[in-house]
Amino acid sequence: MKSHSIIPIFLPELACPHQCVFCNQKNITATEKLPSEKEVSEIIESHLKTIKAENRTCEIAFFGGSFTGLPLHEQEKYLKLAAPYVENAEIEGIRISTRPDYINDEILSLLKQYHVKIIEIGAQSMDEDVLRLSGRGHSAEDVRNAAKLIKEGGFILGIQMMVGLPGDTPEKTYTTAKEIINLGADGTRIYPVLVIDDTELAEMYKAGDYEPLSIEEAVLQTAPIYRLFEENGVMIYKCGLHPSEFLYNGKLMAGPWHPAFRQLVQSKNFLDKAEKLLEDDPEIKGFEVNPSDINAALGFEKGNLKVFQMKNTEFRILQNANVKKGEIHALHT
Numbered sequence: 186m187k188s189h190s191i192i193p194i195f196l197p198e199l200a201c202p203h204q205c206v207f208c209n210q211k212n213i214t215a216t217e218k219l220p221s222e223k224e225v226s227e228i229i230e231s232h233l234k235t236i237k238a239e240n241r242t243c244e245i246a247f248f249g250g251s252f253t254g255l256p257l258h259e260q261e262k263y264l265k266l267a268a269p270y271v272e273n274a275e276i277e278g279i280r281i282s283t284r285p286d287y288i289n290d291e292i293l294s295l296l297k298q299y300h301v302k303i304i305e306i307g308a309q310s311m312d313e314d315v316l317r318l319s320g321r322g323h324s325a326e327d328v329r330n331a332a333k334l335i336k337e338g339g340f341i342l343g344i345q346m347m348v349g350l351p352g353d354t355p356e357k358t359y360t361t362a363k364e365i366i367n368l369g370a371d372g373t374r375i376y377p378v379l380v381i382d383d384t385e386l387a388e389m390y391k392a393g394d395y396e397p398l399s400i401e402e403a404v405l406q407t408a409p410i411y412r413l414f415e416e417n418g419v420m421i422y423k424c425g426l427h428p429s430e431f432l433y434n435g436k437l438m439a440g441p442w443h444p445a446f447r448q449l450v451q452s453k454n455f456l457d458k459a460e461k462l463l464e465d466d467p468e469i470k471g472f473e474v475n476p477s478d479i480n481a482a483l484g485f486e487k488g489n490l491k492v493f494q495m496k497n498t499e500f501r502i503l504q505n506a507n508v509k510k511g512e513i514h515a516l517h518t
């Protein structure tokens with residue numbers, strides 16, 4: 186199977202009329218500008234050269250802001266640059282991200298006309314209090330309406346959520362994930378909330394009105410929803426943030442940032458499953474997993490392996506291509 190690449194086009198959110206408490210849009214607005222048509226074409230062409238040389242499939246992604254919050258003529262300007270690459274079969278499709286309240290029939294027909302395939306909306310939570318306390322400026326009903334229109338329009342639907350927002354609880358987080366599944370999401374992104382300098386959340390944090398999750402808490406709250414998404418066939422595009430995704434937006438003041446957050450979450454889920462197997466069968470001497478699961482199985486800095494080796498120094502976690510992805514094969518010798 187060919188590997189898949191994304192050609193990212195970053196569109197900063199200029200003068201966003203909203204005030205999400207975790208976002209420092211003042212910094213973005215002050216330091217960024219929308220790319221010109223020439224710049225966008227250059228980004229696409231330079232990525233395509235490498236992608237073609239390596240024989241990979243790819244898509245163009247307009248990231249960074251609420252794409253459909255741009256005036257229609259601006260959206261069309263960017264889509265017109267990307268669409269010919271889909272028509273010439275040089276790329277597989279176009280992906281955009283936006284807010285749920287920036288979706289309507291007119292916008293969707295423009296996106297359809299220019300071959301947009303995947304639409305990701307930032308729900309962040311499906312709890313009205315959490316949305317209000319987070320200053321999102323949209324309701325859970327907006328997310329439901331947008332999801333319905335996107336699915337009816339035949340697009341692939343992504344719904345992003347955050348963990349640890351003001352007023353959030355593990356139960357509300359889990360309920361949000363369940364509703365995202367029920368809305369028919371094909372994919373999701375899970376972002377633990379970080380406190381960024383010069384944001385309303387930073388002020389709340391300094392005043393003692395907001396306590397960010399620790400890394401351990403964020404992992405504990407994310408692990409069950411990660412499992413739920415997997416069990417329901419929702420692709421997890423992303424779990425945790427890459428520094429490049431928030432550092433442009435100000436300094437990290439506090440919060441559960443970890444360079445291998447996704448691995449921590451996957452490892453926790455593996456550990457829970459493996460411990461259950463060992464509980465039922467104490468004779469197990471090791472596990473085999475598919476090579477693609479080995480990092481999750483071993484754990485960050487081999488943390489899981491160390492847990493098992495505390496009880497049995499000979500305990501092994503090995504990779505075996507014959508084991509199906511996601512499954513665990515117990516070893517008794």
Ligand code: SF4
Nearest residue numbers: 198201203204205208
């Ligand atoms: S996160 Fe909220 S405030 Fe920041 S750019 Fe997006 S919609 Fe605007």
